[in-house]
Amino acid sequence: MTQRTSYPEGAPCWADLSTPDLKGALGFYGPLLGWTFDEPVAEMGHYTMARKHGKLVAGLAPIHPDMPGSDMPPAWSVYMWSNNVDDTAARIGDAGGKLLMPVMEIPGAGRMLFAFDSTGAGFGAWEPGNHRGSELHAEPGAICWAEVNSRDGAATDMFYKRVFGYAAQTQIGDGGGFDYTVWKNGGEDLCGRLQMSSPEWPEAVPAHWMLYFATEDIDAAVARIPELGGKVCHGPFDSPYGRIAIVEDPFGATFSLLQFNEAAQ
Numbered sequence: 001m002t003q004r005t006s007y008p009e010g011a012p013c014w015a016d017l018s019t020p021d022l023k024g025a026l027g028f029y030g031p032l033l034g035w036t037f038d039e040p041v042a043e044m045g046h047y048t049m050a051r052k053h054g055k056l057v058a059g060l061a062p063i064h065p066d067m068p069g070s071d072m073p074p075a076w077s078v079y080m081w082s083n084n085v086d087d088t089a090a091r092i093g094d095a096g097g098k099l100l101m102p103v104m105e106i107p108g109a110g111r112m113l114f115a116f117d118s119t120g121a122g123f124g125a126w127e128p129g130n131h132r133g134s135e136l137h138a139e140p141g142a143i144c145w146a147e148v149n150s151r152d153g154a155a156t157d158m159f160y161k162r163v164f165g166y167a168a169q170t171q172i173g174d175g176g177g178f179d180y181t182v183w184k185n186g187g188e189d190l191c192g193r194l195q196m197s198s199p200e201w202p203e204a205v206p207a208h209w210m211l212y213f214a215t216e217d218i219d220a221a222v223a224r225i226p227e228l229g230g231k232v233c234h235g236p237f238d239s240p241y242g243r244i245a246i247v248e249d250p251f252g253a254t255f256s257l258l259q260f261n262e263a264a265q
Helices: 022-033 085-094 153-164 218-227
Strands: 012-019 048-052 055-062 075-081 098-106 110-116 122-128 143-150 168-173 179-185 188-195 208-214 231-239 242-248 254-260
Touching: 012 022, 012 122, 012 143, 022 048, 022 055, 022 218, 075 208, 075 254, 085 098, 085 110, 085 122, 085 153, 122 208, 143 153, 143 254, 153 179, 153 188, 218 231, 218 242, 218 254, 231 254
Parallel strands: 012 055, 075 122, 143 188, 208 254
Antiparallel strands: 012 075, 048 055, 098 110, 110 122, 143 208, 168 179, 179 188, 231 242, 242 254
């Protein structure tokens, strides 16, 4: 297993789900990704930790009407590792982003913020305390990749470079029909940016982050999704890294599954 206790600055290190039906979400993701769950923490709004092989991999939380962002649809959110979340917050503002909520402390765990980038995609930042993010990475049932889908790729590249200091970028495609940037730090591929273009991406689709979870057998996983109440939106299809499917859970939260090919592992 690829276990993690730390991540580079700006790396996706945690993901959590906002859902209108926590019990229903547990019943979907448990069988699909092989997760087990800790008891919901009542004093934290019934936030629930998901585990794979006993290791923390994600969180799930019911949507509460009095929470900031409660009017947003069910969704997965990504959190980037931050060495100092106050500094990250300042850079977000300087780069044209907007905080959804002030920096907040999660007692005994760490400090966090949630914000919108300069094109409107929501993301979080996590300064770790005792909670060090996902304890597995790129293993079946764990986060393996994240990318922001943007209408303005150049502006998005500049925003995240200013906020997280990505040291290098690898451009894939010609900037026309397919425009994708891989962001790096310390020589490690961290996450990516996809330029959304019409007609593949309807104008109604806003800028957003897409999370990928690794799976051992994507065809078997995709076959289970309708049985579990979810929906397969696209795929599976082949990519240079493996087979991918874009799916929705029963409540409309979108995410992707990835089965790595041997060359990518």
